[in-house]
Amino acid sequence: SQQGEEDPQALSIQEGENATMNCSYKTSINNLQWYRQNSGRGLVHLILIRSNEREKHSGRLRVTLDTSKKSSSLLITASRAADTASYFCATGSYNFNKFYFGSGTKLNVKP
């Protein structure tokens, strides 16, 4: 399976701390994307990093991609209680027809 796998499965931190989540995958990819899901809702796209990029920033989010290790990390800086959610990585195929999701990291940010 090409499925991405997130690590850790669950993470609990205090507000203001940084949160780091990792994703590993198995095959070559066109891009890797991170999504957030609040409890019982649909997924919201956060950031996309292409296979020829190594790092990308969006606000308090920083994503890195290491294609040699087939891994990516998502860093949320200065976390807030509103960041409490599940975070998923998804690998995108070259024809944009398929995406493979991991089972997610559940982040709890305590106020």
Added chain:
Amino acid sequence: DVKVTQSSRYLVKRTGEKVFLECVQDMDHENMFWYRQDPGLGLRLIYFSYDVKMKEKGDIPEGYSVSREKKERFSLILESASTNQTSMYLCASSFETQYFGPGTRLLVL
């Protein structure tokens, strides 16, 4: 603002019933997807469609069928609902990035 809507947020059906889940997108995307999400299993792809009347099986198509008669609409059909199809169903459309609907939580009794 991009929008993917799903016909119901919550649905309760009886075993053996035929169930229709509808998804509509307003972004003129060619690709549309149906996933189910279960605790500990993440998102699993049921079917996807890359054009009108075109469909491909995902990882878990058994017990499901789909219909795409118009570009903006992608329907998931449970021909004869079973209790193991109780789940959260998520629809998405994409060009490069996937945009998700709010999900339908289906309970089959």
